[in-house]
Amino acid sequence: MERRTTEPRPGWQQTVEEQGLVYPLTRYPDDSLRPYWDESAYYVFGLDEVEALEETVGELHAMSLAAAGHIVAEGRFADLGITDPRVVDAVTESWRRRDELPSLYGRFDLRYDGTGPAKLLEYNADTPTSLVEAASPQWFWMEERFPGADQWNSLHERLVDAWRKQSALLPPGGSPLYFAHTAGDECGEDLMTVAYLKETAEQAGLETDWLSMEEIGWDRLSGRFVDNRLRFIRSIFKLYPWEWLTTDRFAGHVLDTLDNGGGTGSTLWIEPAWKMLLSNKALLAILWELNPGHPNLLPAHLDGPRELADTTGWVAKPLLGREGAGVTVHEPGTAPALRDEPCCYQQLAPLPDFDGNRVVLGTWVVENEAAGLGIRESSGLVTDTYARFLPHVIL
Numbered sequence: 001m002e003r004r005t006t007e008p009r010p011g012w013q014q015t016v017e018e019q020g021l022v023y024p025l026t027r028y029p030d031d032s033l034r035p036y037w038d039e040s041a042y043y044v045f046g047l048d049e050v051e052a053l054e055e056t057v058g059e060l061h062a063m064s065l066a067a068a069g070h071i072v073a074e075g076r077f078a079d080l081g082i083t084d085p086r087v088v089d090a091v092t093e094s095w096r097r098r099d100e101l102p103s104l105y106g107r108f109d110l111r112y113d114g115t116g117p118a119k120l121l122e123y124n125a126d127t128p129t130s131l132v133e134a135a136s137p138q139w140f141w142m143e144e145r146f147p148g149a150d151q152w153n154s155l156h157e158r159l160v161d162a163w164r165k166q167s168a169l170l171p172p173g174g175s176p177l178y179f180a181h182t183a184g185d186e187c188g189e190d191l192m193t194v195a196y197l198k199e200t201a202e203q204a205g206l207e208t209d210w211l212s213m214e215e216i217g218w219d220r221l222s223g224r225f226v227d228n229r230l231r232f233i234r235s236i237f238k239l240y241p242w243e244w245l246t247t248d249r250f251a252g253h254v255l256d257t258l259d260n261g262g263g264t265g266s267t268l269w270i271e272p273a274w275k276m277l278l279s280n281k282a283l284l285a286i287l288w289e290l291n292p293g294h295p296n297l298l299p300a301h302l303d304g305p306r307e308l309a310d311t312t313g314w315v316a317k318p319l320l321g322r323e324g325a326g327v328t329v330h331e332p333g334t335a336p337a338l339r340d341e342p343c344c345y346q347q348l349a350p351l352p353d354f355d356g357n358r359v360v361l362g363t364w365v366v367e368n369e370a371a372g373l374g375i376r377e378s379s380g381l382v383t384d385t386y387a388r389f390l391p392h393v394i395l
Contacts, residue, residue, distance in 0.1 A: 002044045003042075003357070004043075005040060006145075007040070009039065009144065016037050019136050021132055022191075023187045024036055026187075026385070026386055026388075035388060036387075038389065039390070041357075042393060043359075044394075045394050046394070047150075047394055050152045053361070053370075054152075054370040056117070057110075057363045058369070060108055061370075063290075064123055064125075064278050066290070067286045067287050068277040068278060068283075069095070071277055072096075072274075076286070079282050079286070080276070080277065080280045080282045081280070084246070086255050087273075090258055090273050091273045093260045093262075094274040097261035098272065099261075100169060100261030101169060102169045102235075103270070104166075104271060104367065105128065105159070105365060106128055106275075106365045107124050107365070107374075108122075108123050108363045108365065109122050109124075109362055109363075110361040111351060118296055121349075122281060123278050124279050125275045125365075126271050126276065126278070127239050127240065127271075128364075129190065133374060134153065134155060134362065134374030135153065142391065146393050146395070150393070150394040154371050155366065156200065158366040158369065159197070159200040159366055161204070163203075170234075171234040175232060175235070176206075177236070178211060178227065178233055180216065180237065180238045180240065181193070181210075181240070182239070182240055183213070183214045183215075190239050194210065197237060198237075201237075211227055215227070215228045216233065217230070218250060223256070223257065223266075234266065235267070236267065242271075242275065260273070279320075280319050281318065281343070281346075282342075284298070284300040285300040285344050288300045299346070300345065301345050302342075304338055306336075308346075308348070309332070312349075313330050313347075313348035314347060315328070315329050315330070315345075316330065316339050316343045317346060318339075318343055326341075329348060331348070351383070357379070358377060358383070360378075360383045360387075361373060361375060362376060376388065376389055376390075
């Protein structure tokens with residue numbers, strides 16, 4: 001693994017926008033715009049590194065599924081902050097029928113510097129973003145800058161194939177598969193992620209439509225969700241976290257009409273409800289409890305930093321959150337004060353420093369298989385909304 005600098009292509013911004021990345025710049029607090037897509041540098045990997053990382057991702061995914069099964073079997077939902085009995089029942093039934101429910105993708109964030117085993121930082125298997133840039137613009141960048149080279153990137157083909165194989169799990173009746181994002185998305189990332197996934201479903205031969213979450217209506221007479229043309233919504237992919245879906249004003253209707261694969265409900269939501277188990281930071285502590293000392297895991301606890309306070313330091317992560325929100329970093333010797341909100345306390349493993357840039361690997365899983373890599377850099381220890389995306393190549 002090596003970071004190399006290079007000159008960006010002339011007209012790079014227009015190029016990546018035409019390839020689907022409509023948010024190539026990030027607005028900073030001083031109102032300046034700086035590149036989010038950053039091709040002034042790139043990362044180089046050896047094939048042996050990528051093959052080892054693929055094996056790691058496959059093992060982490062299998063361990064995560066086993067941990068989800070443990071949570072359900074042992075009734076440990078409270079450790080994840082899931083206390084509503086109706087939500088517990090919905091997730092339990094979703095897990096029991098998981099083979100009957102479409103489940104598409106997820107992203108592991110890993111700490112890796114090229115010299116030791118990769119370490120799991122977190123897993124987002126419900127609403128992961130940075131997909132468009134990983135699947136499309138960085139592939140075309142490689143073809144232009146390094147023709148004949150390779151990249152850890154089979155995302156597009158695997159997504160299309162996943163929709164094709166799982167189309168039989170969608171409700172019959174000819175209604176479209178809807179794709180929904182929240183209108184509160186200001187930068188366009190959620191919109192374009194949903195648009196890209198919609199395109200992959202269409203390439204798999206599915207009939208699709210889209211709308212914002214805010215446009216979803218409720219028909220009181222039939223007791224069903226409808227679109228903005230009053231058509232029943234039988235199946236819908238939502239880039240909208242389950243913790244919001246089960247707590248907002250329509251939560252009761254969601255649970256009342258939830259299709260968990262048994263054919264008795266009216267709306268099938270993708271990703272399925274059991275993905276709540278994998279996108280909760282409590283998973284990190286449960287993984288460590290079930291697999292203590294595993295080379296790809298960091299020690300993590302739910303009741304406080306324990307021994308981490310005096311040894312390595314720790315990072316406090318809210319159980320739910322996106323893009324580093326609420327994450328705090330604590331050096332060794334810091335008083336082990338607990339946060340007011342439920343957190344996972346994970347061993348501090350500072351992100352690798354490449355020429356002053358802190359890097360995290362976002363490794364993708366599509367339908368249970370490792371499928372690609374997206375790299376983000378930040379200036380600090382927490383990968384936040386000001387992170388930059390850099391392409392990579394296998395040489």
